Amino acid sequence: MTAIVETRDLTRRYGKTLALNHLNLSIPQGAIYGFIGPNGAGKTTTMRILTTLLAPSDGEARVAGHSVQRERAAVRRAVGFMPDFFGVYDRMTAQEYLEFFAAAYDVPVKRRAGLIGDLLALVELSHKRDADVMGLSRGMKQRLSLARTLLHDPVLLILDEPASGLDPRARVELRELLKELRVMGKTIMISSHILTELAEMCTHIGIIERGNLLASGDVATIMREMQPHRVFEVRLLDETEAGMADVLAAAAELVRGNPHVIDVRALPEDDPPHLQIDFDGDDRAANELLASLLAGGVRVTHFAGQASNLEEIFLRVTGDSAYGGAS
Numbered sequence: 001m002t003a004i005v006e007t008r009d010l011t012r013r014y015g016k017t018l019a020l021n022h023l024n025l026s027i028p029q030g031a032i033y034g035f036i037g038p039n040g041a042g043k044t045t046t047m048r049i050l051t052t053l054l055a056p057s058d059g060e061a062r063v064a065g066h067s068v069q070r071e072r073a074a075v076r077r078a079v080g081f082m083p084d085f086f087g088v089y090d091r092m093t094a095q096e097y098l099e100f101f102a103a104a105y106d107v108p109v110k111r112r113a114g115l116i117g118d119l120l121a122l123v124e125l126s127h128k129r130d131a132d133v134m135g136l137s138r139g140m141k142q143r144l145s146l147a148r149t150l151l152h153d154p155v156l157l158i159l160d161e162p163a164s165g166l167d168p169r170a171r172v173e174l175r176e177l178l179k180e181l182r183v184m185g186k187t188i189m190i191s192s193h194i195l196t197e198l199a200e201m202c203t204h205i206g207i208i209e210r211g212n213l214l215a216s217g218d219v220a221t222i223m224r225e226m227q228p229h230r231v232f233e234v235r236l237l238d239e240t241e242a243g244m245a246d247v248l249a250a251a252a253e254l255v256r257g258n259p260h261v262i263d264v265r266a267l268p269e270d271d272p273p274h275l276q277i278d279f280d281g282d283d284r285a286a287n288e289l290l291a292s293l294l295a296g297g298v299r300v301t302h303f304a305g306q307a308s309n310l311e312e313i314f315l316r317v318t319g320d321s322a323y324g325g326a327s
């Protein structure tokens, strides 16, 4: 897959503050990339550099193959940016707001009316065409702002905290809209300090803290890499003659010697009764664990690694202290 965003040792200082520390980021074409980190992590700084609004102190960044320093005009054509604030617009309707930006983006006059109508429909604001923008709800402002980023048909959308302050329903709507944009072929980079806001809608995530990229990649890989251990649940054939408690205890003894087994718990009283195995091996080692159970005569009916969720991983990676208040 071609990378739409690629940074190499991207570094930004504000005086003595190191806001970005040798960031190496890659966002493949077609991804919905969740850029997650606590307040002050460097998300906005990164996004401003990628949209040419801020110069890096060191390192390089390319957007759709263009250097953010040497090919600024090309980068700006490729990117639609939604900042984390809406701005103030005095007595302007939704329609006028989009007309204003369409002119700024040099959208040909003949195409403007049709395009604006289409975009208002896409973000479900057609009925608010003539409403004063300052009177729109927060969710509506976010959607109007998103429509604005689409005016020049960019390949990449960079959205800084678009879900912040939205109610759960508006968040679902935003998620649906982003999926639709992805189907339309857009690559989307979206930031948040709340992982759960993004978890279900992203194909890729990057976790940043104090200017350092702690993890980056597709969601499944991140989850696999960041997990210090997995928990396997093992269920056994219900053999009445032996008694489930004894069978589970025997199976627990059998796996206890495995070097990747951190802990085993036999839970005969649970429904269904099962073994819980804390395991720090890879998939090959998991396969060997299962083989050893079968070779030992244990009649396994169910063997499944429980996925730990993204939120847990995020907390673990950034440390509990980093995950604090809302901005």
Ligand SMILES: Nc1ncnc2c1ncn2[C@@H]1O[C@H](COP(=O)(O)OP(=O)(O)OP(=O)(O)O)[C@@H](O)[C@H]1O
Residues within 6 Å of the ligand: 014, 017, 018, 019, 037, 038, 039, 040, 041, 042, 043, 044, 045, 046, 193, 327
């Ligand atoms: N204009 C500036 N002048 C000085 N320091 C700045 C400036 N902008 C950002 N910083 C510092 O750079 C670091 C990263 O800030 P940035 O705004 O990129 O974080 P963020 O991840 O977007 O945080 P938030 O979740 O609060 O929006 C912080 O330490 C911040 O104080």
Ligand SMILES: [Mg+2]
Residues within 6 Å of the ligand: 043, 044, 045, 084, 160
């Ligand atoms: Mg920010």
